[in-house]
Amino acid sequence: MPSELHGIKAADIHAKIRLLIDGMVNIKDTTGEFLLKLEDGRVIDTKGWNDWEWTHGIGLYGIWQYYQLTGDESCLKIIEDWFRDRFAAGGTTKNINTMSVFLTLAFVYEKTRNPIYLPWLEAWAEWAYHDLGRTRFGGMQHTTYNMMNDEQLWDDTLMMTVVPLAKIGLVLDRPHYVAEAKRQFLIHLKYLFDTRTGLFFHGWTFEDGGHNFARALWARGNSWLTIVIPEFIELLDLERTDPPLYHHLRDSLLAQCEALVPLQHPETGLWRTLLDVPEAEGSYPESSATAGFAFGMLKAQRKKYIAGTAFEAPAVLALKGVLANIDERGELMNTSFGTAMGHDLQHYKDIPITSMPYGQAMAIMALVEFLRISSSNDKQGDEIKNEEPSSVPETIYYVEDGVYVAASDRNIMFSGECAAVKAFMIRFFAKYDDDIQWDVKVSWEPLDASCRDGNEASSSGTQME
Incomplete structure (x- = not known):
């Protein structure tokens, strides 16, 4: 690939990614501040690497993205060791967030065909398809470890459960899983898309007459959409297999990206945790969402889901902002902690800032996508084609x-x-x-x-x- 693009050296990107991976798997909650204590007595370590929550699901997927790009076997070992240890411990409670790890496992199973993974994929996908609670009109209810969240739809669900279900459907040849994933995208976009701004609300409830809670245009929630829309389009090859859904998702992504650009800080490249609330009013700059926006914009451009290069400059500025927030320990600074649904905007302003596995992972995803897009505009797909040229007459x-x-x-x-x-x-x-x-x-x-x-x-x- 080019040794340098937009003033960013490829070697430096690889070094940063390896630093982030090391930081992710060695991160510790030294104070216990971010432990999730459940009513049954269990304690979930949401910050450290050796537990099972959505934070780890996103972490695994970030490492998988780098493995796909490089074939670095040490990355695959980290992933498989994590699953080995979690399965040996007996697994965990099924909910929207804990389902997230199975996106990566479905990819790993597709590659290795390790028979140990198959019953786990089958059991969790069957749960998501049949037994996961549904809202009115069949939306996946955002159930977590400690909250049922009756009749609630959240942005996060698409990343944590819907895309994993679709991938398992492809790998196990179960088209009804794929069909259900498509339906969930349509339901969630219907209730979460803000037609006034082009952005997405954090959540929706069918209770109390139906509303979007605080009507929060929360950055990381929006970034899940920026990530999952191009991922879902590519995963299912929607442009070819389902053009109407493809156009609906693509247009929603375009509207979001257009709305994001004027909200980006022109110098740091970061977006605020509440996108439309000024920093002076308590909406702090947030790095993980910024990484998610960079990833989605770069991927949508590379895959030509969005025509032209209008979002390249904002994406590169965001990427530089992410790089500036990676510290010497490989942790992404200015990352907000896991965020439940807010009934007022102050809720989001009060979320603490701490490094988390998903922050490192979202940074990795953005950096990997930058490597992909800078490698060659005609290299498409999950992996850069591992080909050698028959000769070397051109670059x-x-x-x-x-x-x-x-x-x-x-x-x-x-x-x-x-x-x-x-x-x-x-x-x-x-x-x-x-x-x-x-x-x-x-x-x-x-x-x-x-x-x-x-x-x-x-x-x-x-x-x-």
Whole structure:
């Protein structure tokens, strides 16, 4: 891929992602402030890595995104170790939020076909399809560990349960799951979309005559929509398989993105936790939502769900804002804690700020999408195609075995960890040396300090030290 785009170096992005992953799996709640205490005596560690809540579901999916891009087996091991440990502990209570981990597991099962995963996928998907509580008109009721939330629809549900159900439906060939996921998108958009602004309310209740609670245009809730709409369109190939739904979702996303742009801080790139409330009135800048917006805008542009490049500049500004909020421990700063439904706007202003696994994960997703979109505009799909060019007559960007390659008629640039780059270069020149009839300068951007010296070679002498 290009070594630098919009002033952001690819090597720096990879280093930040690895730092975020390390921060995510080692994060600790040192004070116990963010423990979720249940009536049955259980205590759920929502901040630490070794428990089971939506925070971990989003965390797993962020790591999976990076694994899809790079093929880094250490990422897959983190994911599979998490599931091994949670399953060994006997699982947990089924609810909207705990269902979130099965989006990643469905992808892992699709790749590995590990038979241990199948009964878990089947049992939880059957629960979501048949037994999960429904609101009036059949919407998935946002039930959590400690709240039934009768007759309530939340933005979060689409990310936490609906997309996982759709993916399981595809992997297990159960089209009725997919159909139900489509229906849930239609129901949620009907009641949560604010036609006045183009943004989304946090929630809706059918009780008390029906209303949107505080009518909060909450940033992270909106970012779930910015994430899940392009994810869902791609997952189900809706442009081809269901054009009416495709256009409805795409147009909703376009309206949201248009509404978001003027609300972004022009210098920091961040959005406020209440999008339409000034910072002077207590609506603080929020990093996790900003990462979600960057991801969705970049992906929608890459996949051409949104025409043109109108949202590239806001997305890149947001990405730079996210990068500025990653600290030396690999934690995303200015992330708001998990947020229940608010009956007034003050509720959202009072949510504490703390690093959380989902913050790191949403940052990873945005950074991965930036790597995808900067690699090549014609590379489509979940993974950048792992292809080598038959020759190198023009600049070509691609990834293989965690090594990023930019090859042209005069230069070849590699980016990756030292050992991986050296091994790849040996294979590369063994295959293409006969095709390269000129003196080609070869360089790479090492991601580890051990590879800082002697990082140039040529096709006429490909021996590596």
